Structures are given as structure tokens and as C-alpha cells.
Amino acid sequence: MILKLFPRFYDTICILDYRNIKTIAVICMLLTISVTFCFTNNFSNVEIIDIDIPDEKEDATLLDRTKLYVEMSESETKFLSYLIRRYKPKKIVEIGVSSGGSSVVILNAIKDIYGAKLYSIDLSKNVYKCPSKPVGFVVHKYFSHLMKNNWRLYTGNITAKFMDEIGGDIDFVFIDTVHRNPGEILDFLQILPYLKAGAIVVFHDTSFHFLERSDYNGGWTNCALLSVIRGQKIIPHKDLLNGVALTFPNIGAIKLDDHQEKFAFDYFNMLVLPWYYFPNKEQINLLRDFFKKHYDSFCSDIFERAVSKHNLYMEYPKEPNVVDLIMVLWKTASRIGSRIITFLKSQSQNSSQTQDGKQKCTP
Numbered sequence: 171m172i173l174k175l176f177p178r179f180y181d182t183i184c185i186l187d188y189r190n191i192k193t194i195a196v197i198c199m200l201l202t203i204s205v206t207f208c209f210t211n212n213f214s215n216v217e218i219i220d221i222d223i224p225d226e227k228e229d230a231t232l233l234d235r236t237k238l239y240v241e242m243s244e245s246e247t248k249f250l251s252y253l254i255r256r257y258k259p260k261k262i263v264e265i266g267v268s269s270g271g272s273s274v275v276i277l278n279a280i281k282d283i284y285g286a287k288l289y290s291i292d293l294s295k296n297v298y299k300c301p302s303k304p305v306g307f308v309v310h311k312y313f314s315h316l317m318k319n320n321w322r323l324y325t326g327n328i329t330a331k332f333m334d335e336i337g338g339d340i341d342f343v344f345i346d347t348v349h350r351n352p353g354e355i356l357d358f359l360q361i362l363p364y365l366k367a368g369a370i371v372v373f374h375d376t377s378f379h380f381l382e383r384s385d386y387n388g389g390w391t392n393c394a395l396l397s398v399i400r401g402q403k404i405i406p407h408k409d410l411l412n413g414v415a416l417t418f419p420n421i422g423a424i425k426l427d428d429h430q431e432k433f434a435f436d437y438f439n440m441l442v443l444p445w446y447y448f449p450n451k452e453q454i455n456l457l458r459d460f461f462k463k464h465y466d467s468f469c470s471d472i473f474e475r476a477v478s479k480h481n482l483y484m485e486y487p488k489e490p491n492v493v494d495l496i497m498v499l500w501k502t503a504s505r506i507g508s509r510i511i512t513f514l515k516s517q518s519q520n521s522s523q524t525q526d527g528k529q530k531c532t533p
Contacts, residue, residue: 215401215402215403216402216403216404216405217402217403217404217405218405218406218407219249219252219404219405219406219407220406220407220408221245221248221249221252221406221407239269239270239271239274239308240271240272240274240275241268241271241272241346241374242271242272242275242374242421243420245406245408246374246406246420246421247272247275249406249421250272250275250276250279250344250372250421251275251278251279253342253370253372253404253423254276254279254280254283254342255279257341257342257370258283258286259280259283259286259341259342259370260283260285260286260287260341261286261287261289261339261340261341261342261366262276262280262286262287262288262289262340262341262342262343262344263288263289263290263291263336263340263342263343263344263361263364264276264288264289264290264291264343264344264346265291265292265329265343265344265345265346265347265357265361266291266292266344266345266346266347266357266374267290267291267292267305267306267323267325268292268297268298268299268305269297269299269300269303269305269306269307269308270290270305270306270307270308270309270310271308272344272346272374273288273290273306273308273309273321273323274308274309274312274313274316276288276344277309277313277316277317277320277321278313278316280320281316281318286320287320287321287322288320288321288322289321289322289324289332289336290306290321290322290323290324291324291325291329291332292305292306292323292324292325293325293326293327293328293347294325294326295325295326304325305323305325306323306325309321322336324336327453327456328356328360328449328453328456328457329357329360329361330360330456330457330459330460331456333360333361333363333364333460336364337364338363338364338365338366339364339366340361340364340365340366340369341365341366341368341369341370342369342370342372343361343365343369343370343371343372344372344374345357345358345361345371345372345373345374345392346373346374346375348391348447349375349378349389349391349392350389350391350446350447351391351440351441351443351444351445351446352441352445352447352449352476352480353391353447354373354391354392354395355391355395355437355440355441356441356449356457358371358395358399358437359437359438359461359465360457360460362430362434362437363464363465365426365430367426367428368425368426368428369425369426370423370424370425370426371399371401371423371424371426372421372422372423372424373392373395373396373421373422373423373424374392374420374421375389375392375420375421376392376393376396376418376419376420376421376422377393377418377419377420378390378392378393378420379393380418392422394440394443395440396422396424398436398437398440399424399426399433399437400426400427400430400433400436401424401425401426401427402424402425402427403422403423403424404422404423404424404425405419405421405422405423406419406421434465434466434469435468435469435472438465438469438472438473439472441472441473441476442472442476444480445476445480448480448481454477457473458470458473458474461473
């Protein structure tokens, strides 16, 4: 039935390599999302925003000063600022900080919102592009005037580690981390229990898989989340990168529907999709305890089964011990030894054949 409705989609499937299980999984997920969207939502849950160049001189100056550090286009930073000024949130969480460029954009947007505070979280302690710099260094070095006891930075662990200290009633979230499964899926599940009803969740790099064609299979996580999470979708009318309009906007927001706990299965079920990296043991244990605390046993069991399966399929390396090390060295030495013996035998045979040839040619 579905293939008759979408004949071009069927043609596309026919030319794919069915051995690529990741490709098949992504296609099935996107088809399900598309059909569900077409037949149930009827495009009524999308608000398209046309963001103009800001008139405020301070905003223009800020954009110019942060363009080296903000990993977003100018139109994306304006979209983020617009949402903050429109909804005037009091408690904001940013997951994914890097140098701190997006933190600057948020702090500038909340400077006139009384009582607003930003809590920023990053898994790393140092900037991934410049390991000699600490996460968030741009805020401290160049924009300290925006810090008026309204910014708290947490680094060195996953979001779950800090959420009890940050607390609930969060009304705005900006998520921009790895763009690959299970990345932002886990980020969202960690922040969801602490969100206020009707909170705004913003995802960056929602069309990352089109921007990075060389890594096409890995960058669709935020696109899927923007589609799956229940609520009013908000996207920019156009997204410019270096003055050129992108095919699809690379940023989007969701004003969450009430009673998000009813949709927990939808979000946990995304963990069944292919993973492109695997969290370490400490992170898995933190997530396990967090999900048992905040979700029902059915959802936490999905996480457990996903971890078990992906760990098996990805052949994630175990922590090495002495026995494993000895076995690896033994196998390596055996392979090298067998190659040396094979080489020496071939040399010996060649030498014998050469001697035989010389003897035959001697009168």
C-alpha cells in the first residue's frame, strides 16, 4: 500500500545495498515519520519564522565578534536569540558548549530578562577543536561583562551527573553535541524529566547529514528528534551559510506538548536505531541509574537491551587486562613469525632454483 503511494521511494529502495543494515534502518524510520506526519499532523504543527537582520547595534557587534567561535551561521544565531526574546525563559540549559560561542549568544539574549539564568553542560573539559583551551573560554576572555551571576558551567561528565544540582522547572533547552546516535537522544532523555510544561527545546545541526556528505550515514540524529518529539515545531524560513541558502534549515525548535511522559516510549525506542559510538562504562552506569529513577521499568529495559545489542554489534573493546594483553602479543608474534618463515622458505626455494639453473647451463 505504502509503496504504491510512494513509487519513487520504491525505486530508490530497489537500488540500495540491502546488506547495509544502517541504511535500511534509517529509511524505515524516515518513512514511518513521513507517513505519520502526513496522515495525522497535516502540517498544522509547524510554525515558520522569517528572521530579519537585527537592528540593534549591539547584536550586530556581537555577531561580528563571535563569528570565529560560534559554530552556527549568522541566521541560526539570530533564530536562537529570537526564540529567547520571544518566550523570555527564566531557566535555560545548554548541552554542548565547546568554546562558548553559543553561550555568549544566549547570555546576550537574556541580559534584559530579569532573573534569567543559563546552565551550560559539556562532556569535555577542553575544547575539542583546541585541547589547550578550556570549555567556555570565550565567555570568560571576551564577554565577561555578560556574566552577572547568571551563568553556571558544568564540565567533565554527562548531563545526568549535574541535573539534581541544576534542578527542575527548566523552560528552555539548547542541544548541540555529537549529532550521531545515541548522542542527542540520550541528551534529551536526560533533560526531559526536569522540563517545565510547554518548554522550548532547540536542536542545532538538524540537517547535518546534508552539510557533511562524506559522513552522510551519521549525522541525522537531530533531524529525527525534531520530527519525533511531540509539540509545536518552529523552524526558520531560510538558513544562510556564508550568504548561501541551505537546502534545509540547520536548526529547529519544539514547544513541547503537555504530558510528555506519555510519549517516553517513542523517545526510548529511537535507541534501537544504529549507534555510531558507545558511551564508556561510567556513563552507562550513570544513565542506567538515571533512567531507573525517572522512567518506568519498560523504558529503562529498552535502554538496557539497546546497550546490550549495540555493544555486541559494535564489538566495543573491553577494558584490557594482563591475560588479554598476553594473548594479543602472542597472536601478533605468531602472525609475524609465520610470515617470516614463509618468506625464508620462498627465498630458499628461489635460491635452489637459481643453483639448478646454473648447473644446467654449465658445459
